[in-house]
Amino acid sequence: MSVDIDTVKRVAHLARIAVDEADAERMTGELNTILGFVEQLDEVDVTGVEPMTSVIPMAMKKRADAVTDGGKAADIVANAPASEDNFFVVPKVVE
Numbered sequence: 001m002s003v004d005i006d007t008v009k010r011v012a013h014l015a016r017i018a019v020d021e022a023d024a025e026r027m028t029g030e031l032n033t034i035l036g037f038v039e040q041l042d043e044v045d046v047t048g049v050e051p052m053t054s055v056i057p058m059a060m061k062k063r064a065d066a067v068t069d070g071g072k073a074a075d076i077v078a079n080a081p082a083s084e085d086n087f088f089v090v091p092k093v094v095e
Contacts, residue, residue: 001039003031 008027012019019027073086082089 001035003028003035 005024005028008024008031009019012024012027077083077086077088080088
């Protein structure tokens, strides 16, 4: 797949990027180089290769999935000018 200058201008327009004629010419070459590299990657045989997130095997650290109230409600409203039952009390704004 190759990119022409009209495609570069269209992508720049969609991305809301101002691109002049000289930059569009340069970007055409750069994008074609990138797409050529991606096509090379497509030629690699990856059958039987497991997807991985790291080059070394490791287990994700997980915490227990427990529902708690946090126990911080009193600390959160401690500096509030007015609070009631661990809720902020604010003056009425709309009448």
